[in-house]
Amino acid sequence: MTHYERILLTGAAGRLGTELRKSLAPLARTIRLAARSGFDDLAANEEQAIFDLADMDAAIEATRDCDAIVHFGGSSLEASWQTILNANISGSYNIYEGARKNGVRRVVYASSVHAIGYHEVDAHIGVDAPVRPDSLYGVSKNFVESLSRLYWDKFGIESVCLRIFSSFPEPTDRRMLWSYLSFADCCRLVEASLTAPRVGHTISFGMSDNRIKTVDNSGANHLGYTARDSSEPFRAAIEAKTAVPDPNAAATKYLGGWFCELGHPDDAE
Amino acid sequence: MTHYERILLTGAAGRLGTELRKSLAPLARTIRLAARSGFDDLAANEEQAIFDLADMDAAIEATRDCDAIVHFGGSSLEASWQTILNANISGSYNIYEGARKNGVRRVVYASSVHAIGYHEVDAHIGVDAPVRPDSLYGVSKNFVESLSRLYWDKFGIESVCLRIFSSFPEPTDRRMLWSYLSFADCCRLVEASLTAPRVGHTISFGMSDNRIKTVDNSGANHLGYTARDSSEPFRAAIEAKTAVPDPNAAATKYLGGWFCELGHPDDAE
Amino acid sequence: MTHYERILLTGAAGRLGTELRKSLAPLARTIRLAARSGFDDLAANEEQAIFDLADMDAAIEATRDCDAIVHFGGSSLEASWQTILNANISGSYNIYEGARKNGVRRVVYASSVHAIGYHEVDAHIGVDAPVRPDSLYGVSKNFVESLSRLYWDKFGIESVCLRIFSSFPEPTDRRMLWSYLSFADCCRLVEASLTAPRVGHTISFGMSDNRIKTVDNSGANHLGYTARDSSEPFRAAIEAKTAVPDPNAAATKYLGGWFCELGHPDDAE
Amino acid sequence: MTHYERILLTGAAGRLGTELRKSLAPLARTIRLAARSGFDDLAANEEQAIFDLADMDAAIEATRDCDAIVHFGGSSLEASWQTILNANISGSYNIYEGARKNGVRRVVYASSVHAIGYHEVDAHIGVDAPVRPDSLYGVSKNFVESLSRLYWDKFGIESVCLRIFSSFPEPTDRRMLWSYLSFADCCRLVEASLTAPRVGHTISFGMSDNRIKTVDNSGANHLGYTARDSSEPFRAAIEAKTAVPDPNAAATKYLGGWFCELGHPDDAE
Amino acid sequence: MTHYERILLTGAAGRLGTELRKSLAPLARTIRLAARSGFDDLAANEEQAIFDLADMDAAIEATRDCDAIVHFGGSSLEASWQTILNANISGSYNIYEGARKNGVRRVVYASSVHAIGYHEVDAHIGVDAPVRPDSLYGVSKNFVESLSRLYWDKFGIESVCLRIFSSFPEPTDRRMLWSYLSFADCCRLVEASLTAPRVGHTISFGMSDNRIKTVDNSGANHLGYTARDSSEPFRAAIEAKTAVPDPNAAATKYLGGWFCELGHPDDAE
């Protein structure tokens, strides 16, 4: 018995979207892939919706007949205010309005460590800690966390906001020894978020079972996510090729890493 | 070296009592089985005490020469007020009076998830959370938790109150995917409660190592209980034959499950 | 505009009931006085219901046509188990059943410091601290706190449980310098409990504005109770006639005072 | 010695802006009034800046030569998404960019109870509780709370976010008996926010000293704000003309009051 | 009835000792003044003990026949390690050994804000926060707080450790607007510490009722201390003659003020 009829996956052409496209297959009869340009390799259980998230009508239309959304679209890095405003703030609003108008039951949203990037690594914050974004990108993640809370409390749409740390093919620097989220664990986390019996509005950190642990994710234990991967096999190689970090550098001190050392994106030229 | 001379096991003919009868054997020279009707299969290390818990004199007599009590007797389901009052409230008072009068050192009591059944599954309560019973049955569990606290603080009798979730031969519905306590884990939990060096007055949740975790049992870590079983092997079969739950149903939302949807027992006829 | 049509006051002939009889008058058109023997001084706005709390039918009948109950009846001191069981446990169950069957909106219950009497005076517990009764009397208070929680969560009847400390005409010993609740403040607390816009299930400590404060009542701030009296005017006289207490005596160490030094009531003869 | 050279007051023509215009006078040599249309009653210490908050260039220009901003502009009620997006989200971003580019030291921002409107009145949340907005308006308040946190952590601009409850000439309904913030207390709160020695990023609730207290503002005690007014003098008149509230209505249960009962603003026609 | 027979006051010739000498008079038949040089103005109820705190035998001798000690002696400022070691560490150990050997019931110790001086002013720490000393002086205060905890837990000697903020004739800078403890309030605090019925081991902050509050002293409410003075009458004069502080300076950011900006005392020459 599949959990859903049709899942909309935004950001389907992105780094994580490409992974999720495969892992979501068993959970719904149809996966609708959303991106800004078309796919030429649609599988039998896939369909596509090609549009810009900032286009409200198109975004709402893309959610029609879906009962779940995995919202990984929008800018995945710090960007100019105009980009953040259009792609992440307006774009996510549009997706939630689609969910509301089309009766979607549950949304899984790619929030980010950068929503709380200015907390210190030894503070061991839980999922309920006050927000401390490290970038405009992080502010937009807080916006969607707030918006989705409203859509649960007032409109009854469940959401899981996943504060993903570093999800890459493998860890490549010393920070990722603790912040790494393997692709396989990321897919497990999304699957758990989609299948847990009740999520209401849940915020969860997203990390693999790395040896060093910097946050307390127990507030999301009802998702039933269990990490199976770890950065440990990569430790020796990383330590051999990278310097011991300065413990007082912002990139070492704060959860957000080098995002905390970025200037304002609108100052660049 | 056995821990105890003689353990009184109430509810010895019940579902869990039948399991405990076997697992308690190594912990005491003698196991005294208490039930309302006699056993015809007493082992060499067993003796029996046949009486009704509501009979104070008999209850006190049954505790004579015991140094520990595993109190699993009384109604194990929602029941009429009169039944709850007699079997669970008066009955447990009688057992504790027996413990006090006969110098019993430690009592392990079968409390229940229904003592805190109206807490939400995503609240991740600890063992110190305020009580929120979901039934008269749950109220009676709170009563014994309170009474046993008094008997520790004032009379020096140690107690462990085990808030057992769903202890059955195997999980049979989706809620039990997170609430399941295998019989073997239940026996391990009782053994840990009887052998931990100091328990004072301890409240512990009782669940197996299921993937979804809904409570925080760290406040009972001094018992040394380690779950070894899990509901996970039963997941596929259960999901195949049961519907996706409504996340807003009381039975999904609250720890107590369908007890939260029961009406008042005295209204039925 | 009065808040209520008819308030049932149990324990109306008792020490506090006698005070409340006066202070409740402005809050309802009719005050129904419940006691075990009749009143010969009924005022125009008063009526009486003479019965024993342990008589379920009579208790239910007494609640008919009431929209609020101020439940101060039952034993107000440590007593034999049989007395506690009948007057406080069964008696309160009967009152709550009356509330449920007759559509009472709100109950204000005289709980007691003895519900948490074994907490230490310098622990500054809040209203959510785990129960630690100091007597069978205290256990019965925990029972009603639990029962009323169920009747709110399942049956929608609001309750305020007032953990009254020492409500007497004036403080008479050194402990009462911090535990004193003047009659006037007690009446203010009951009035606040009856008129606050939403109480759900609220537990509140009951003390005057004494200089030494031993508990944190902020969890009940939504009641809007403001103490106006204090034990301070009585300090000099009390200190002059009483000895400096032993800080290690149970009666000094614990909130429950001398109740913590009482033996078991059923041992006396 | 005044604290500031020049304070920019946005929303200067609004209900609270009109009050603040007077109370800010002693704190700076010059008050610059920002609004969408001109003032014809400028005092000697006042100057004006007429612009729309959504106009980034104008907003930045308006902050030139200011060392503090009291940002009370934007929509002060639930509104369509487009209005919220332009006036509250983009508008506030523009003001903060002005602060960053022009070296403003401190911003006092009119956040709102509606940033946490879905918390229950008896939960007594502190200023660090997770956000639970009750409207798009509330979501925009969370956005600015998040943005201002970034501008402190990364750019060193101090902010005080004032979660104002009900600031009107006088309380007019039963909820305002606990949510009332008198104009004078509102001005005191802004003054304290501007003159406290260090605020970093502070969130403070804004209420008068009403008898019923529903939140815990101790996390903002370093502001040195002391309420002097209370709703109590208005109680009798309000209770006489309004009905006893239904404790289960969303407007009674939640801090946000009737905002919690509003539908989606874009559904209206 | 006096509380004590004989109180030993160390540091009796110091700034606070001089005040306490007067205020302690009603609490004991005899006040024994300890200092390094003799007093020429002994009152009838006074006697003196002239010795150096680092002299163990003399210190122990000075405590003979005392039932309480008010220990305000030792260095009251940052000093060289050798001075801190002798006067504050060894000196206080000697006093506690005297208390133990001579049966003293209670000690009131002048700890200091500098025991927790590196906590931030907007963190609102309680008395249980981890120590964060800002100087060797502060480390010595932590030492005595730890030592006195041992002497309570193991030897039954009660202690109150008063973390005094700024106790001077009047506030003289902007920090003292929140850190001021008037002499009269300081005396009230010591009196409360000596007369509260049970203190066990209590840590209390010491401040007057200043408008800006930077710590949470509720954990010491059982002392019954009520501040009556405030820095507010001094505000206008102080603000007129001192500059607005830099919110990022260590002296503004941390509770310890300018102690946080001191170098190591052994580096000076």
Next chain:
Amino acid sequence: MTHYERILLTGAAGRLGTELRKSLAPLARTIRLAARSGFDDLAANEEQAIFDLADMDAAIEATRDCDAIVHFGGSSLEASWQTILNANISGSYNIYEGARKNGVRRVVYASSVHAIGYHEVDAHIGVDAPVRPDSLYGVSKNFVESLSRLYWDKFGIESVCLRIFSSFPEPTDRRMLWSYLSFADCCRLVEASLTAPRVGHTISFGMSDNRIKTVDNSGANHLGYTARDSSEPFRAAIEAKTAVPDPNAAATKYLGGWFCELGHPDDAE
């Protein structure tokens, strides 16, 4: 790439020092062994510094050219005040002064369970719990925990304070069934402390992965320490030869075990 150039190991001839001497080898080019008498088995990567910790000049000299210190020297048991003062208090001060003067980056310090030995075993304290030493030895551990906090906050020297429980070749009594720290786990903990990217000032408990857990070490999760050993293989043998403990004995009740039952060391003769 090694983490350090030269690590100073104090207490290098002690029980744990002997183990650490081996395990530290891969972490630095040189290990400097500090003890009171010379080693006759120096390896190629080892050098020695022979001195008494109480000798400030020698201690400072010993830290020259080191970038890390593993400070396990001083008395490792309860001792006379004079011994504690010289070896543990002055001795540790000298080591920290050496660290400050010679630019050492990080110190790993052997604190002890006895720093918090009077907390109860079922209180499950975290690393931030208030100190409750059980001995003068424990007080000296609190002293260094405080001193190292100052040296981080003011002088930027990182420290990890390891509250080691029972580190012996194997567990030998029932308490050690929960307090055991194997030598191998102790070495892992020190290694993690030396190599974690940022420790600031960290306090960590030190125990193996024993079945019974009595403390919450999650506040030190950023160290990346994972225990691999357990007392469980020793359980049967220990239970066979030792009696069931009295749950009310101080040695059973408190974390510090039999240290809580020791008298004052200066009372012995």
